Amino acid sequence: MSVSDQGATVWLTGLPSAGKTTIAYALAERLGAEGHRVEVLDGDEIREFLSAGLGFSREDRHTNVQRIGFVAELLASNGVKALVPVIAPFADSREAVRKRHAAEGTPYLEVHVATPVEVCSERDVKGLYAKQAAGEISGLTGVDDPYEAPESPDLRIESHTQSVQESASALHALLTERGLA
Secondary structure, rough: OOOOOOOOEEEEEEEEEEOHHHHHHHHHHHHHOOOOOEEEEOOHHHHHOOOOOOOOOOOHHHHHHHHHHHHHHHHHHHOOEEEEOOOOHHHHHHHHHHHOOOOOOHOOEEEOOOOOHHHHHHHHOOEEEEHHHHOOOOEEEEEEEEOOOOOOOOOOEEOOOHHHHHHEEEEHHHHHHHOOO
């Protein structure tokens, strides 16, 4: 099997604790084992380094998503599979990233990790839902801040009804179908 040198951005959007990052790393491991060049642009790491100083206002969230989209497109246009597990709560921000990729002729896939907020709050990987419930934080996406779910993503993953490996396999199948894996 020949490895596609074609780069692509795979944007995994969803609520906090939906499983975006876990699925991205499982897919990255598989793609890497197949010989693909792959990078995971983790939203928390990006906020710490590339977007340090930004808050969580709508404008700051948009700026953050655009910065990540720029880096993802740059990597993808150079033959890297850029896996981007980032909430990106606003449809217009995600659409701007899609348009940037289209203008450059770079493949872009939007994946909605569609985990219900009740499941996310039970998982509560970073303790955000508990902090929000205790009144320690506000502006939690999907609870007291909006999340605009994609209307027609390239793939919708129901991570609460399938394993991480099943989710990563579904995403790998989409990449294969599109000639990207």
